[in-house]
Amino acid sequence: MNACMPTAPRDHFSQIVPKWSQFGPPLRPWPDNTAVVQRAATRLNADAHVVVLGLTPEIIACDWPVGVTLSAVDHSPAMIEQLWPPAKGPINSEVILADWAAMPFESCTIDLVAGDGCYVLQTWPDGYAALTREVVRVLQPGGRYVIRVFLRPDAAESVTDVATDLAAGRIGSVHAIKLRLLAAVHGASGAGSRLDDVWQAWKAMPALPRALAGKRGWTAEEIMGVESYAGMGARYYLPTLAEFRRSLGPGLHELECAFGQNELSNRCPTFVLERRA
Ligand SMILES: C[S@@+](CC[C@H](N)C(=O)[O-])C[C@H]1O[C@@H](n2cnc3c(N)ncnc32)[C@H](O)[C@@H]1O
Structure with a gap:
């Protein structure tokens, strides 16, 4: 696959989540994930320039030092229309509207880049490398990159494992099922996880998740989010932890890999990386 070819159409997210509020953790950040971004925000000077990859409201709403400039970069007009301006964010x-692999910033000018789950939509390995290369290019030496990453476990689990846990009430949220199914079908029909494969697996589960609408706090709208995967050829790529670390290359130094305390947090660590001099 070509490095510049997207794995999903530009307006992919607005097709799978008509309302952002129907999209929840672990696919959106938990407070303990956002706390990692907040720690990086707190150490910035007032004249810092921050880049947010995407429009993640939880990141933009951090308490930024007064005076900080924040540029949110997203390539989807539909997502921008839905989420901008943010409910809370710095004045500046x-x-x-741009691609993360070609951002309109001078080299070595950015103090902090932050994002949530951004790699999952990029091709492997070229798209991952292109995103990292661009982040390294725009960051100042010593600048930080805080990014939460969706991983697949080292020991693969099957769709049956997920179905068994679902039937036994061991899955807390519909979004956790999605992440587990994405990992369970990974590689089944080519590189990464095809969303239609997730839908097929979901549909075939004996304890049909749809029947759970209204139970365990799951709303029909959240469940519809998975049903919108039906027929979608878009692919997500979830590396293992070791694969992701190897993909980062020599431009970044790992300061922290923070695993949160919530469901599937072991599969969604937040990395704090420093741009080498
Ligand atoms: C940040 S990601 C993942 C969602 C995230 N977990 C959250 O809570 O916001 C979602 C956003 O990435 C944007 N996006 C995906 N690939 C992109 C790319 N290559 N360049 C710019 N924006 C991109 C999509 O348009 C979408 O708005």
Whole structure:
């Protein structure tokens, strides 16, 4: 696959989540994930320039030092229309319609880049490398990159394992089922996880998740989010932890790999990386 070819169409997210509020953790950050971004925000000077990859409201709403400039970069006009302007963010905020692999910033000018789950939509390995290369290019030496990453476990689990846990009430949220099914079908029909394969697996589960609408706090709208995967050829790529670390290359030094305390947090660590001099 070509490095520049997207794995999903530009307006992919607005197709699978008509309302952002129907999309929940672990696919959106938990508070303990956002706390890692907050720690990086707190150490910035007032004249810092921050880049957010995407429009993640929890990141943009951090308590930034007064005076910080925040540029949110996203390539989807539909997502920008839905999420911009943010409910809370620094006064000096702007949104830029651009691809993360070609951002309109001078080299070595950015103090912090932050994002949530951004790699999952990129091709492996070229798209992952292109995103990292661009982040390294724009960051100042010593600048930080805080990114939460969706991983697949070292020991693969099957769709049957997920179905068994679902039937036994061992899965806390519909979004956790999605992440587990994405990992369970990984590689089944080519590189990464095809969303239609997730849908097929979901549909075939004996304790049909749809029957759980209204139970365990799951809403029909959240469940519809998975049903929108039906027929979608888009692919997500979830590396293992070791694969992801290897993909980062020599430009970044790992300061922290923070696993949170919530469901599937062991599969969604937040990395704090420093741009080498
Ligand atoms: C940040 S990601 C993942 C969602 C995230 N977990 C959250 O809570 O916001 C979602 C956003 O990434 C954007 N996006 C995906 N690939 C992109 C790319 N290559 N360049 C710019 N924006 C991209 C999509 O348009 C979407 O708005």
